[in-house]
Amino acid sequence: MKGGDNIKEKNIKPTQEWIGINNILENGIIKINNNKYLKIIRVKPINFNLKSELEKEAILNSYKTFLKTCNFNFQILIQSNKEDLSTHLSQINNNINKEDKKIQEISNKYIKYIKELNNKRKSSSKNYYIIIEYENNNKDILDKEIYAIEDLNNNFFKIKDCLARCGNTVLDISEKEKIKNILFSFLNTRIYFNNN
Numbered sequence: 370m371k372g373g374d375n376i377k378e379k380n381i382k383p384t385q386e387w388i389g390i391n392n393i394l395e396n397g398i399i400k401i402n403n404n405k406y407l408k409i410i411r412v413k414p415i416n417f418n419l420k421s422e423l424e425k426e427a428i429l430n431s432y433k434t435f436l437k438t439c440n441f442n443f444q445i446l447i448q449s450n451k452e453d454l455s456t457h458l459s460q461i462n463n464n465i466n467k468e469d470k471k472i473q474e475i476s477n478k479y480i481k482y483i484k485e486l487n488n489k490r491k492s493s494s495k496n497y498y499i500i501i502e503y504e505n506n507n508k509d510i511l512d513k514e515i516y517a518i519e520d521l522n523n524n525f526f527k528i529k530d531c532l533a534r535c536g537n538t539v540l541d542i543s544e545k546e547k548i549k550n551i552l553f554s555f556l557n558t559r560i561y562f563n564n565n
Contacts, residue, residue: 389401389402390552393545393548393549394514394518395545396518396543397409397541397542397543397544397545397547397548398517398518398521399548399552400514400517403513404504404505404506404513405502405503405504406502406503406504406514406517406518406521407500407501407502407503407521408500408501408503408521408522408524408525409498409499409500409542409548409551410498410499410500410501410525410528410529410539410540410541410542411496411497411498411539411540411542412497412498412499412532412537412538412539412540413497413537413538413539413540414497414537415428415535415536415537428535428536431531431534431535432531432535434531434534435528435531435532435534435535438527438531439524439527439528439531441501441502441503441520441524442501442502442504443499443500443501443502443524443528444499444500444502445497445498445499446497446498446499446500446555447495447496447497447498448495448496448497448498448554448555449494449495454483454484454487457483458480458483458484461476461479461480462480464476465477498551499528501521501524501525501528503516503517503520503521503524505517525539525541529541
């Protein structure tokens with residue numbers, strides 16, 4: 370029995386090694402190894418369906434430019450999060466007692482309607498991310514980290530410029546804690562979706 374336990378213990382790897390993340394730098398860039406770095410960007414998209422045909426055509430042309438401009442590795446990730454309506458509903462409940470009976474009745478019906486709708490459709494919000502990658506196996510470069518940071522930041526500005534022309538808001542995520550929370554949400558989708 371003990372021999373089998375020792376074999377199991379030798380095969381156990383720390384989570385950090387399994388995930389493959391070496392370090393999160395101060396500027397939010399994720400170091401995978403000496404040659405590979407990642408940067409996570411958050412995108413707040415426009416509502417394409419609300420645009421006129423002329424606006425849609427201009428947006429699509431800007432998006433084509435974005436795809437042509439980005440001659441580097443990137444990945445688009447869409448993440449759904451269960452919508453938390455408790456704060457909204459508690460605010461309504463707090464104000465019900467201050468209103469007359471007719472408003473109270475309407476408010477109670479509204480709360481019931483929102484709860485039923487949420488249970489049927491499982492309301493969720495979506496977060497949109499772009500993950501850009503820098504990889505350089507050139508052994509002649511002395512400080513790859515400096516080049517990686519510069520390259521990732523340049524590519525971030527390219528993406529920001531192109532997607533801003535489409536009407537989207539592009540956010541640089543540079544705080545370590547925010548990066549950790551995002552990574553946690555990527556790796557623990559089921560837990561994150563149920564708790565949010």
